[in-house]
Amino acid sequence: MSDIRNIVILTGAGISAESGLRTFRAEDGLWEDHPVEEVATPEGFARNPDLVQRFYDERRAGILAAHPNAAHEALGRLDAEWSGELLIVTQNIDDLHERGGARRVLHMHGEGLSVWCQSCDARHRWTGTLRDSPSCPACGEVAMRPDIVWFGEMPYRMPEIFAAIARADMFVSIGTSGAVYPAAGFVQEANLAGARTLELNLEESLGSRNFDETRLGEASELVPAWIEEVLG
Ligand code: BJW
Numbered sequence: 001m002s003d004i005r006n007i008v009i010l011t012g013a014g015i016s017a018e019s020g021l022r023t024f025r026a027e028d029g030l031w032e033d034h035p036v037e038e039v040a041t042p043e044g045f046a047r048n049p050d051l052v053q054r055f056y057d058e059r060r061a062g063i064l065a066a067h068p069n070a071a072h073e074a075l076g077r078l079d080a081e082w083s084g085e086l087l088i089v090t091q092n093i094d095d096l097h098e099r100g101g102a103r104r105v106l107h108m109h110g111e112g113l114s115v116w117c118q119s120c121d122a123r124h125r126w127t128g129t130l131r132d133s134p135s136c137p138a139c140g141e142v143a144m145r146p147d148i149v150w151f152g153e154m155p156y157r158m159p160e161i162f163a164a165i166a167r168a169d170m171f172v173s174i175g176t177s178g179a180v181y182p183a184a185g186f187v188q189e190a191n192l193a194g195a196r197t198l199e200l201n202l203e204e205s206l207g208s209r210n211f212d213e214t215r216l217g218e219a220s221e222l223v224p225a226w227i228e229e230v231l232g
Contacts (some may be wrong), residue, residue: 003169004084004169004170004196004230005084005085005169006084006085006086006164006167006168006169006170007078007082007084007085007086007087007168007169007170007171007172007230008086008087008089008161008164008165008168008170008171008172008186008190008195009075009086009087009088009089009171009172009173009174010089010090010091010171010172010173010174010176010183010186011075011088011089011090011091011092011097011173011174011175011176012090012091012092012173012174012175012176012177012183013091013092013175013176014174014175014176014177014201014202014219015069015071015072015090015092015096015174015175015219015223016066016069016072016092016094016096016175017175017202017219018069018070018071018218018219018220019066019067019068019069019072019094019096020062020065020066021062021063021066021092021094021096023175023177024036024177025177025179032055032058032059034051034055036151037151038051038052039051039052039055039056040148040150040151041150041151041152042150042152042153043152044150045145045150050131052146053129053130053131053145053146054131056112056130056146056148057129057130057131059093059112060112060113060126060127060129063093063094063095063096063112063113064113064127066094066096067096067099068096068097068099068100069096069100069219069220070220070221070223070224071100071174071175071219071220071222071223071224072096072097072099072100072101072102073100073101073224074100074223074224074227075088075097075100075101075102075223075227076097076100076101076102077101077227077231078102078227078230078231079101079102079103079104080101081231082230082231085164085167086104087104087106087160087161087164088102088104088105088106089106089108089161089164089183089186090105090106090107090108090109091108091109091176091180091183092107092109093107093109093110093111093112093148094112095111095112095113106156106157106160106161107156108149108155108156108157108158108161108183109148109149109155109156110146110147110148110149110156111147111148112146112148113125113126113127114126114147115130115144115145115146115147116144116145116146116147117136117138117139117141117143117144118143118144118145119136119139119141119143120136120138120139120141122136122137122138122139123147124136124137124138124144126144130144130145130146155182155183158182161186162189165186165189165190165193165195166189166193167193168190168193168195169194169195169196170195170196170197170198171186171187171190171195171196171197171198172197172198172199172200172226173186173187173197173198173199173200173201173205173207173211174199174200174201174219174222174223175200175201175202175219176201176205177205177206178205178206178207178208179206184206184207187199187207187210187211188210191210196212197210197211197212197213198211198212198213198214198215198226199211199213199214199215200214200215200217200219200222200223200226201214201215201216202216202217202218202219203216204216
């Protein structure tokens with residue numbers, strides 16, 4: 001590990017599964033009993049805003065009730081102790097990385113505890129509900145939506161992510177199925193950059209063959225063990 005300076009870590013729903021937050025890809029194609037296109041597309045929101053606001057109100061409450069697990073806490077330790085470059089790119093909308101102590105975190109699919117005003121473009125931290133049509137604290141209009149990247153929308157801060165991957169000596173993917181792009185393509189970018197690539201997952205993902213190494217098991221065991229190797 002002595003040759004490693006710059007680390008990029010991609011996390012997905014699997015890292016928060018042991019904190020009680022459900023993962024996405026159920027075999028029946030439903031997510032919390034909804035077809036994904038109904039609740040995670042701008043078209044679904046335009047068709048039925050009330051349903052989508054209620055869906056994310058419940059997700060927000062779930063995030064607030066959850067607690068970081070040993071995997072989040074180990075990444076918090078890595079962030080505190082790693083003197084090289086580190087970027088934790090999460091697809092998750094929960095704040096468990098931050099509550100686990102990590103600071104160098106980027107939420108590429110948005111944040112469940114943030115809302116976005118479609119009238120004045122302001123974003124606000126939000127722990128309440130949107131189903132009751134509150135007005136925007138900045139402009140007073142009733143035009144707030146969840147600050148979430150839905151299918152067909154551009155994920156956040158892509159140039160920053162690609163630049164960090166281009167500099168990476170090591171790329172680690174934790175608890176993501178490799179089903180959703182552009183995140184699913186990051187490992188190939190990391191391979192092109194000459195980085196060592198490691199996957200930590202409960203089971204093989206769609207992208208496993210692209211990694212130098214895959215370790216299978218629960219994130220709460222695999223992540224602290226890998227971080228012990230890196231820091232030790
Ligand atoms: C454990 C564990 C334990 C369980 N321990 N592991 C055709 C081809 C290619 C692309 C496209 C295409 N058609 C359309 C597209 C683009 C589309 C896309 O990828 N669609 C696919 C369905 C094919 N992508 C987009 O539209 C994105 N935007 C875009 O592409 O813009 C254009 C662009 C072009 C070029 C550059 C840049 C941009 C936007 C995607 C937005 C995704 N949004 C969601 C919902 C929002 C968040 C929310 O509501 O919560 O994000 S979808 C959902 O999937 C969510 C997740 O972040 C994302 C990824 O899921 P994740 O995290 O991988 O979870 P799961 O459930 O799939 O997997 C869990 C994993 O954990 C499993 O592997 C388990 O084994 C593991 N696990 N327990 C360790 N204890």
